[in-house]
Amino acid sequence: MSAILEIKDLQLVYGAGSQPTLHGVDLEIATGQAVGVVGESGSGKSTVAWTVMGLLPPGARVTRGSVSFEGNELLAMSAEERRRLRGKSIAMVFQDPFTTLNPCLTVGQQLTEVLVERGLVDAGAARCEGLRLMDEVKLPRASELYDAYPHQLSGGMKQRIVIASALACSPKLLVLDEPTTALDVTVEAHILRLLAELQKTRGLSMLFISHNLGIVEQLCSSVTVMQSGRVVEAGAAEQVLRRPNHAYTQKLLGSLPRLLKPATPAPGPANEEAPQAEVIEARDVSLSFGGRPGLISRLLGAEGNAVQALANVSLSLRKAEIVGLVGESGSGKSTLGRCLVGIYAPQSGEIRLDGRATNPRADRSDRRIQMVFQNPDSSLNPRHRIGEILGRPLRLVGKSKREADQRVKELLALVRLPETYVSRYPHQLSGGEKQRIGIARALALEPEILICDEVTSALDVSVQASILDLIKDLRDRLNVAILFVSHDLAVISQISDRVVVMRGGRIVEEGSVGQVIAAPREAYTRELLASVPPFISEGLSTARAMAGA
Amino acid sequence: MAGYLTRRLGQIVFTILAMSVVIFGITQVLPGNVAYVIAGQFATPDQIAAIETRLGLNDPMWQQFLRWAGAALQGDLGTSMVMSRPVGPLVAEALGRSAQLAGVSFLLVALIGVVVGVVSGVRAGGWFDRVALVVTWLSVAMPQFFIAIVLVLLFSGHLGWLPATGYTPISGGVLNWLSHLILPVATLVVGLFAHVASLQRASMIETLGASYVRAARAKGLSERKVITRHALRNALIPTVTVLTLDLGILMGGIVVVETVFSYPGLGRLMITAVEQKDLPVLQASVLTVTVIYAFANLIADLCYLALDPRLRTGHAGVR
Structure with missing residues (x-):
């Protein structure tokens, strides 16, 4: 089999005088083969994709090596020659379908513009061809969707449109940059199935960029692992994933959260003692957003369009218990977390602390409940030093400067960061370190309840593993009750004592980890579980058999 | 869409009503009144009192307002207290002249601003961008009256190419009409195009960095x-x-x-009306500006709807 794409010893520099981003990368894709490139942020995997596409940002310069496509050297081609190749012979699917489609053009226009531009079809036949493509990526009601605008489509539909438009000119090589990362897990599973099918029926060659080893296995026969601009391991997917040679690959695989709890789960305090009293409880909480238009608009007959975010949800947390709250986007999981903290006041139902109802209008700044946010880049003030960020809540409750400084040092030690970080700014920290600061800030006032909203979803897997460790450790040491909100079932199964599954503003299933993961009662939970890549849910069937499901 | 327009028009009516009350209130707190202006410098208190009675200036404020509003609703905007001419034609005439000035200026501001901004944004850092940046800084830094005076000194004083003041209707010859329009238009355009250009540049740069633009390039579009x-x-x-x-x-x-530029338009009419406390003229001309601005906002919102499909509610959504 001949190689369709051959990258040899590729070295690339961003900006003159800086360190190379790629240090001699080698990669080969045989015709009809799908190759996965896996690495964490900063590994240079996306830079490889951009080099192949010829869309490197200004300032990037290839200093050594070659990239050949069907035997032709891409790096020697003129910009115009490369443009002719793009879309026609090499096409690309991007990470985030929500920003990849132009909000001002209809789906159909964007789907077929490349065909019209190339003169492959005339404007009249474009619609017919567009509908055929939409059919190929299994979009229902194609003729209706063709004239719709992107915002009228769900994320999964948008990504199918992006894939269809990449396929429009029947390219030989498809470059996919994290094509499912922005999607819900059930949607991800459908898209991966579609891609696998297209690869077979069209004989497509694929360069599949991902941070997730578990997904790569479903699509790729061969895997290349990158770290800091270097290829550390490459080979057949089976070999790299089951018998990794390089220490980094082993670490990546070790960090990957699996669906099954470790064979001997470290029993948390909640498991040892008699059930503790509930520290916080949501009772029949309902909340809807939007709806009430302004006074004048209402006088003039505007109608509301309320969205029910929570519908009679009840949930409780016991001391030193980690409850995993899992659901897809729009399930209401984050809203529930915010109701517990008091950011939102429920419209009906109540939040009870230690068995007493709280007044949602008064004193919603209860310092016994604290929150850790998803994105540490945006939840830490970039102009404040770490010392100020951590000291601020302490000063706000009237602690003296000395007491606060002392506590800040304790907090840094608690999240395993050196004391010297006091004088640093957030941008001088890595993503994982920033999230540790976010956790430390939430712990500053010794809360009894911690709401963690997707706290690891912006992090690399190896960093995620260490943050999960830290959270478990803090629970054991400080006896805080933790509501861990996440879309990732595998992560939830790793960290939680109890799992709550939400969908469309309602709780659909609730139970111990073992029960929910191994013997789910609800169809939706089963669908969620089935969407988890097989590599990550390995061994689950045996567990299910044991649980008698 | 029809419901939306009805609601917006309702808001505009409300704005106009509120504005007329505000203007009326402001003129009442100004010192002196139109009677002093009409009677002249050497008038006796008796003469002034007689004029005040004739014009009804001693009635309570709400009565004066209702009298004006009632007539205005029937299409009678009153009579200028100083010039003794009906306000309607007076304002309409001035508005027509100002509309020529403002219309031409606005079109040029939009056109030059967008073109300069787009070209600067696409070639950010290039020579055109740098020159445009300096020019826009300069034009923003100079106050309008200063630009006006410099232009007059240069083009009508020093070079003698263009008239410094006045207005000729287009029926008096296109060239003649244009020659009176060039300097005032230039003053307005120089003062304003920089806003549009610098914003258009920034938004062009931002848009060119958007994912969908990268995706369009990845499709191999030119x-x-x-x-x-x-x-x-x-x-x-x-x-x-x-x-x-x-x-x-x-x-x-x-x-x-x-x-x-001694251009006999709505602006000068307003200044004169304020100086002479000529309430009916002031009311009518300020309300005219209010109506124009209210409709400009409506048109802007319709432009958003045309440009951005996400704002079109009520569209049959596909889910």
Whole structure:
């Protein structure tokens, strides 16, 4: 089999005088083969994709090596020659379908513009061809969707449109940059199935960029692992994933959260003692957003369009218990977390602390409940030093400067960061370190309840593993009750004592980890579980058999 | 869509009502009244009192307002207290002249601003961008009356190419009409195009960095297509906002420019009405500006709807 794409010893520099981003990368894709490139942020995997596409940002310069496509050297081609190749012979699917489609053009226009531009079809036949493509990526009601605008489509539909438009000119090589990362897990599973099918029926060659080893296995026969601009391991997917040679690959695989709890789960305090009293409880909480238009608009007959975010949800947390709250986007999981903290006041139902109802209008700044946010880049003030960020809540409750400084040092030690970080700014920290600061800030006032909203979803897997460790450790040491909100079932199964599954503003299933993961009662939970890549849910069937499901 | 328009028109009516009350209130707190102006410098208190009675200036404020509002609703905007001419034709005539000035200026501001902004944004850091940046800084830094005076000194004083003041209707010859319009228009355009240009530049740069533009390039579309089809329309959305604001500034600018160039438009009419406390004229001309601005905002919002499909509610959604 001949190689369709051959990258040899590729070295690339961003900006003159800086360190190379790629240090001699080698990669080969045989015709009809799908190759996965896996690495964490900063590994240079996306830079490889951009080099192949010829869309490197200004300032990037290839200093050594070659990239050949069907035997032709891409790096020697003129910009115009490369443009002719793009879309026609090499096409690309991007990470985030929500920003990849132009909000001002209809789906159909964007789907077929490349065909019209190339003169492959005339404007009249474009619609017919567009509908055929939409059919190929299994979009229902194609003729209706063709004239719709992107915002009228769900994320999964948008990504199918992006894939269809990449396929429009029947390219030989498809470059996919994290094509499912922005999607819900059930949607991800459908898209991966579609891609696998297209690869077979069209004989497509694929360069599949991902941070997730578990997904790569479903699509790729061969895997290349990158770290800091270097290829550390490459080979057949089976070999790299089951018998990794390089220490980094082993670490990546070790960090990957699996669906099954470790064979001997470290029993948390909640498991040892008699059930503790509930520290916080949501009772029949309902909340809807939007709806009430302004006074004048209402006088003039505007109608509301309320969205029910929570519908009679009840949930409780016991001391030193980690409850995993899992659901897809729009399930209401984050809203529930915010109701517990008091950011939102429920419209009906109540939040009870230690068995007493709280007044949602008064004193919603209860310092016994604290929150850790998803994105540490945006939840830490970039102009404040770490010392100020951590000291601020302490000063706000009237602690003296000395007491606060002392506590800040304790907090840094608690999240395993050196004391010297006091004088640093957030941008001088890595993503994982920033999230540790976010956790430390939430712990500053010794809360009894911690709401963690997707706290690891912006992090690399190896960093995620260490943050999960830290959270478990803090629970054991400080006896805080933790509501861990996440879309990732595998992560939830790793960290939680109890799992709550939400969908469309309602709780659909609730139970111990073992029960929910191994013997789910609800169809939706089963669908969620089935969407988890097989590599990550390995061994689950045996567990299910044991649980008698 | 019809419901939306009805609601917006309702809001406009409300705005006009509120505005007329505000103008009326302001004129009442101004010292002196129109009687002093009409009677002249050497009038006796008796003469002034007689004029005040004749014009009903001693009636309570709400009575004066209702009298004015009642007549205005029947299409009678009153009579100028000083010039003894019906206000309607007076304002209409001035408005017509100002509309020529403002209309030409606004079109040029939009055109030059967008073109300069787009070209600067697409070639950010290039020579055109740098020259444009210096020019826009200069034009923003100079106050309008200063620009006006420099232009007059240069083109009518020193070079003698253009008349310094006045207005000729287009029926008096296109060239003649144009020669009176060039300097005031230039003053307004120089003062305003920089807003549009710098905002258009920034929004163009931002849009060119958007994922969908990268995706369009990845499809192999030509750079011209990428810019005109994918970037430009999205980059125009913030420009509509600044153009609407500029229309407000432009109407303020007209007052200055018409005064400097002795251009007999709405701006000068307003200044005169304020000086003479000629309430009916002031009411009518300020309300005219209010109506124009209210409709400009409505048109701007309709532009948003045309440019950005996400704002079109009530569209049969596909889910």
